[in-house]
Amino acid sequence: MERNPVGKLLLFGATGDLAKRMLLPSLYGLHADGLLPEGLTITGSARGDLTDEQFREATHKALDEFLPADRKDEAALSTFLDRLFFQPVDLSDASTYQALADKIGDVSGGLAIYLSTAPSLFEPAVKGLQSVGLAGETVRIALEKPLGYDLESSREINDTVSAVFPEDRIFRIDHYLGKETVQNILALRFGNSMFEPVWNARGIDNVQITIAETVGLEDRAGYYEGAGALRDMVANHMLQLVALIAMEPPALYDGTAIRDEKAKVFRSLRRIAPEEVQQLTVTGQYEEGAVGGKVVKGYDEELGYDSDVETFVAIKAHVDNWRWQGVPFYLRTGKRMAKRRSEIAIQFKPVPHSMFSGRGGLLQPNTLIIRLQPEEYIQLLVMTKEPGLDRDGLKLREVPLNLSLDAQFAGKRRRIAYERLLLDLIEGDQTLFVRRDEVEAQWKWIDAIRAGWAANQTKPKHYAAGTWGPAGAIALTERDNVTWQDD
Template identity: 60%
Template structure:
């Protein structure tokens, strides 16, 4: 059953870094575009002694820092702040949570509600229990959960069980903000809106797929969390595997929540488990040392952390999807911090032509390739072979050229909505298509746990790589031993 339009939003952890950088500016952006439900009221809650006026001051400062300069509009800001209020609450205090629940009950006035839990995951179940005890888990309510949902399969199951005791699955919206990005949405449009690609989107025509999420930053202010998580849990378990699902899934019957998520879970359940010796031969873990990024010297991970650590800041995996569409096609997944450039992209290399009629003239025919860049710029490039201009007295010469579509340029007149704007709007309207279902989360953890277990059993430690490079040398070997090379 579709949830009614939410007219109340409570943000738990409303003074935290994520709220100030992304959540509050995104809600303001929707306000400026006239897209928030007219009756929507927003209640922030967190530890501390802020009152409503103090919180509104914090909200205004966050928007001034993080909203695009061209979108800072005093009238829109005033209208947004009129929606906003605050009540402090320590989620570990039953009395404080009961008082907050009474405030929410009065503010809702019977309308639909969304509760966004931007807190540590260990508080998800207790917050939901408090909402349930106050009767705030009615059919008009839904809850948004930020990743990570646990740190392994067992903890994920425990958190999901605690939430499920209060909210039915179709009212739980698990957030992976990558799914709200415009470029990720366009991946579905590219695949399923064009007759050109779907006949070629299979093992018969595709040689390999690479998915890269590279960051130039280090751990910054997240060292405590990151050292417990590492690149495998922080990035690959959610972002990269979600991109893998969208790249590899079968066409859904409809663009609606159950159809899309049913196809994604099939991909995750088809991932070949990595166990024992396969972990050493199919994965690489790395940790950056001191180096230079963009011409600026940066410290190593242990220097930033202030102690020794075996946590990986880079991971590369050679994965296989054992189904009819993808049998035999390697999916190379790679993510890391302190890389040479920031990028998120999907690289699809098609198989080589069976025979070159230009070989007599020494012309080299490179395989066609499709590059889907998601950030920092959204673009699609199709690499094709083209005749090199000239008389070709010694034989025809070929060059690879790209049909390049710059999406920002192509749609320059249209505003680009950031991920949380789209996700908030969908959650308020009760549309779960771009959110992650419980079975997806747990299937992803099961696969990732196998890799962690393999590292632990073999006592594998991360290989060093200088900041500003593409990871340890063994990541190159991971692809080249199979005749492939990373796109850099």
């Protein structure tokens, strides 16, 4: 793909938590490795009235706190801070944009804007930028989630932004797509001849995707109470993982080809009807329990009042096309669960005939496990014979073939997702960003589930913090003689 790097970066929300923890450390990492364009300036913006020097001091403090010790280099820090400038803007006040345009100056060399702000401010932001000449052909914009809370609000946001910026200059962020292991799904599937022939309904029995968190509300109570687990995790991260697992082989590794195939998957997701939602979905909310040996409060207690918002959801989904007909995709995500884990488990179908059963040998179907966090590895569970003379019968055992990315690439620094996404934004590569038709197809599927919950007056079942969710999640798979991959 042809790279088209910009000369300037504008970072809204530059004093917020995401900027301090992720964005500024990521930009520093790219700078320290010589990956940022020479002369690129980074202008931070927020409501706080800071000088350039005060912003540099605040950034230095954030980097001291959030950078790993081995990445701190005073010389690199000094030259990185020289790139930084600050201009206060109240996104809801149109009169504050001209000073921002004056500060940024000429954008003929390209400007990338990172909008990390509440969706309610997207409309005044893009209109304000347009009014002062910061939305022309040399300007591209990145939007941090959430992009709405249903199809209607998502369309409103997309309409607002697309009225000023065309689709080829809009970069919608889902940070999961920047994870190294997520991109490895494509290399695993389409770079190895052994998998693609069986990567379909003839070879695969079921797919399980789990994103489990041990944390509770933390400081996200205001957002989470309006979102819940379905909107927060399933509507973006989990469905993007479904698309990468289920998509047809793209002709090229580029933004158009890959996103075309992902969009087809979202359009093929079987809509869950209201009369099916009780059998195909499970919702839960954590109550008091123990996580990591420590007693923690329940969701309502943390919140301070009773709520019916789900902190856990499990779904049995189907992709209705030739490749996946009849293969269930089990999705599960929740807070305050037994372990922190993000993984995909592909369970293959059993061999058609076991020649070992007459000698006591028991076979298990092969399973491919793609672990995204906290460790990063790919593991294939295969059957082997235990050593011995077999006088009392043949003993077979499941053994893992491991590819630990941490071990195999020990000499290479692992980059956090935002480093890759920020660099792609600066260089103009949309491959790992989400297109409008993807977002809206995802919301159609999510909205049908929420409509089913409303029609059935579904309320989340309680589960103890530190467990794998309500009992109904186990029943969801056990009805199909499938067990969640919890080891």
